[in-house]
Amino acid sequence: MTEYPLDGTGSVPAADIATAWDRELPGVATSSIGVITPLWRVAKALADERRRTLHRLGVDPATLDLLSTLRRAGEPWTLTTRELAERCLVTAGAISQRVARAERDGLVTRTPSPVSRRAVAVTPTDRGHEVVERTVRGLLAHEEALVADLTAGERRALGDLLERLAGSVRNAGEPG
Amino acid sequence: MTEYPLDGTGSVPAADIATAWDRELPGVATSSIGVITPLWRVAKALADERRRTLHRLGVDPATLDLLSTLRRAGEPWTLTTRELAERCLVTAGAISQRVARAERDGLVTRTPSPVSRRAVAVTPTDRGHEVVERTVRGLLAHEEALVADLTAGERRALGDLLERLAGSVRNAGEPG
DNA sequence: TCCTGTATGTTTAGATCTAAACGTAGACCC
């Protein structure tokens, strides 16, 4: 059987983690734990679910992220390496490797950009488009089910709070 | 300069992603995007911040996760490989590798468990405890700053919604 | 006692990422 952590959400409540730190390192700042621990756990659970779902569908998350980003860009579905790095939130080096793998598998082509001679334009092949069309509906339908217990209002509230948190992280992270 | 994605939060609003999918694959289910996209971005921003903060402090996230989990367990700060896998939310194979690296660096010891001959007990060395004591305060202080823009009420609301989402993911993920 | 199944760890192959070092290509300025 597949080896896997027994409890994908973590068996230790976040509050107990704060308590334990206060016992082990008295006076330590613990108020971020109530947010960051559940956030981290949910993100991991979602990432694991996505990986397994995509494995069933015959793609891997990195390649689908690449193909999806190109497809979402709209016709003619072409972006440079730099644009892909920005939108996929990974380094240019990671994009270079993703594109190399996808090109090897016949899913994208790499051509000199018409705009600038140093830029590289990446575009899905027909097979690349087929992969997107075959998998994205199934993936999004599955993820719809994962958030199904939350009402529309709760989802909106959660999305808004997460965007506020993103702003907070951006504020505090950049200067330091 | 260090190479890095230009905008750690993603420049494309989540709503635009849903719009783009509806244009490219008409009728696709997009209502999960408003939750999962910002969640994913914040989690990545926090992970990146943590990695850089710990790099400054001279540890790596995987090793500190291991040492922290042992320390939080309380005296005598000993857990088996299996317990570590459950609490760290990674596979037993990953724990085996983390422990091997930490043991090589003199941060933990691996001894036969007194309970069962097939179990392995992992415990921090003095140096391992020093690393925890030296870094965890700084890390938690930094993460306190990252969530500082949210009020206490917003943090509680966010934590609660995330735990509800975790339950939803667990419900939908296990049967399938 | 022996057999079988389950639990616990380790190892390995392959994918992936970051960080940093490179190598060019344009741009700007004198």
Add this chain to the structure above:
DNA sequence: GGGTCTACGTTTAGATCTAAACATACAGGA
């Protein structure tokens, strides 16, 4: 024209993870 700076990509080293194959150690039943 030549020098310098910045932008764009690629490559490489090293860390990390999952999944799957192994290797034991127990436990329970016949």
